[in-house]
Amino acid sequence: MNTLGCLDVPTSGKYILDGEDVSKKNDDELAYIRNNKIGFVFQGFNLLHKLTAIENVELPLVYLGVSARERRERAHKALESVGLAERENHTPNELSGGQQQRVAIARALVTNPPILLADEPTGNLDSKAGKEVMDIFQELHQKGNTIILITHDADVAKQGSRTVRIQDGKIFEEGS
Amino acid sequence: MSIWQAFKMAVKSVWSNKTRSALTMLGVIIGVSAVIAAVGFAQSCMKAVSGLIEGLGSNVVTAVITDYSSRNSIKVSDLDKFAESSPYIESISPFVMKNDMVRGNGENKYTSILGANEKYLAMDNIEIEFGRNISSTDIQNSSKVAVLCSAVTKKLFPDGDAIGKTIKINGVSFEVIGTTKSTMNDADGTDDDQVIIPVNVAQRTLKISSVTMFMASAASSETIDLATQAIEKYLYSIFKDDDSFMIITQESMLSMLDQITNIMMLIIGGVATISLVVGGIGIMNIMFVSVSERTREIGIRKAIGAKKSDIMKQFLIEALLLTVVGGIIGIVLGVLIIKYVVGAIDALTPVYSKEWIIAAFTISAAIGIGFGVFPANKAASLNPIDALRNE
Structure with missing residues (x-):
């Protein structure tokens, strides 16, 4: 997961992402790839609590160097696509778990990355909120986004178009 | 970013x-x-x-004798002779000073008693307000006369009418012949807080025989260095030691x-x-x-x-x-x-x-x-x- 997300480089082997070998990149190049090519969705949401929903969504664009007006526009659209446009000025503490995770998805989407990487996105949610989040993933998938989703939940896993089972660090089973 | x-x-x-x-x-x-x-x-x-310090005037030199134990000392007459012999010194005034109580008009004031000659006031930029300065005749006659500076006048004669009155210093009566204007340049008022009497009278009244300090002025601020050198040479010829005296000029103090x-x-x-x-x-x-x-x-x-x-x-x-x-x-x-x-x-x-x-x-x-x-x-x-x- 850390390697896929370019948070870490592999100690051995190669990782080719979007046609580029990322195994030998330095910290700043990895930061750029994380910013531009990967959208993270974490189990614990990982939103910044002092910022409002829209400011959280804007943050990757800040690091990308996008102008303030364009940032606001794109963040608004991303929040709209997860159905939270009317709550954009609330801080994470004022949102439910499912809503927070949707803000996190909007944040992951806002840079239009080729890959969305979701690490147990439903793990901290009740089943209703979990379903909401999965519906959004389905919708995004239909629109053509690549989503890598890591889960323990067999029901969630079923929804993928391709499933890879990893056990004790080895690929155990692969199928579609 | x-x-x-x-x-x-x-x-x-x-x-x-x-x-x-x-x-x-x-x-x-x-x-x-x-x-x-x-x-x-x-x-x-x-x-x-x-x-x-700037109030001192830029052409004035003050010399202080620091070695009281020395067998050598300066007499008033020596100083006058020296001033006459040196071309760079325009005027000179010996100082004999002591802090003491002055009584007059039923009031007391602890102040500085300064024995000086008629040239002192002009050198220290102090002006007479009423009456007159002490004169060379006062010194010749050892007249018991005094000039009160403004702070003393204010304390002893608050109504300002001091001329002709009598004050007592160390039990000796003096006639007030003049009062001075307040000196504005002097923040703590030392120039305003003193009584000036003829130097020879001061020696007798205060029981101080030798001159402990004197003030001299050069003809102009250009010749101040030459005047300072002349004084230095003169004092060295008496004390044979640089540490026995101190020469203060505006420049050295600044x-x-x-x-x-x-x-x-x-x-x-x-x-x-x-x-x-x-x-x-x-x-x-x-x-x-x-x-x-x-x-x-x-x-x-x-x-x-x-x-x-x-x-x-x-x-x-x-x-x-x-x-x-x-x-x-x-x-x-x-x-x-x-x-x-x-x-x-x-x-x-x-x-x-x-x-x-x-x-x-x-x-x-x-x-x-x-x-x-x-x-x-x-x-x-x-x-x-x-x-x-x-x-």
Whole structure:
């Protein structure tokens, strides 16, 4: 997961992402790839609590160097696509778990990355909120986004178009 | 990420922790305001003292005999002979002085009794208001006459009518023949707080036989050096020792004052630097706490694409913001202290030193960067995986 997300480089082997070998990149190049090519969705949401929903969504664009007006526009659209446009000025503490995770998805989407990487996105949610989040993933998938989703939940896993089972660090089973 | 973006983030973060930010700034505020107030106070004092010295007149030399035990001594007549023989000395007045009680008009005043000749008042820029100065005839006749300076007149004869009245010094009666105008250049009033009597009368009344001090004036400020040299030579011929006497000119006192000022500024500068460094360490401390507290935030920022330099910028600007804002508040406070505390002292005119204000501000900003670098670097170097795992 850390390697896929370019948070870490592999100690051995190669990782080719979007046609580029990322195994030998330095910290700043990895930061750029994380910013531009990967959208993270974490189990614990990982939103910044002092910022409002829209400011959280804007943050990757800040690091990308996008102008303030364009940032606001794109963040608004991303929040709209997860159905939270009317709550954009609330801080994470004022949102439910499912809503927070949707803000996190909007944040992951806002840079239009080729890959969305979701690490147990439903793990901290009740089943209703979990379903909401999965519906959004389905919708995004239909629109053509690549989503890598890591889960323990067999029901969630079923929804993928391709499933890879990893056990004790080895690929155990692969199928579609 | 642009500097402007980093600045906005830093402002937000400083603002969202108002109490902590204010306490952190306090060190810098106190440091900067203390520097500015201390320097302002010292400079105001120095200005007042140099005003006093300038009041001496630039063509006047004062000689003080410091060796009382010497078998050699100067008589009044020797001094007159010396003055006549030296072409550079225009006039000279011996001093015989003692602090004593003066009684008159039913009042007492403890003041300085100065035995001098008729030339003294002019040399010391003191003007007669009523009556007359002592004259050479008074000295020839050993007349028991006195000139009262303004502070003494005010105490003994508040209604100002002193001429012709009698005062008593050491049990001897003197007739008041003149009073002087107040000297404006003299902040603590030593020139205004004295009674002038003929020098030979003073020797007898005060029981002092030799001259302990004298004042001489050169024909002009150009020949002051030559006059000073002549006096030095004369005194050396009597005492055969440089340490037995001291020659004071306006120039020598101003250069001495300059040296004192420089030493004081060094001391103040040293103390100020220490207090600013302590303030800086306070900032570093808080920034380290802030980095540990915000490890997770840093991890999130890194995961979504913040570069090492972005995090560095954010924390460095936060530290800089604290010191710069603290510095500005400190400057305002320091200037207010000079204005209202130093300004409240009558003898002092407040002096504001632009150089020190700029220096204090620059040092505090430099401390912000200097002490902000370590915590900022710590934040920037965090591994995003570890940082994200941090709860």
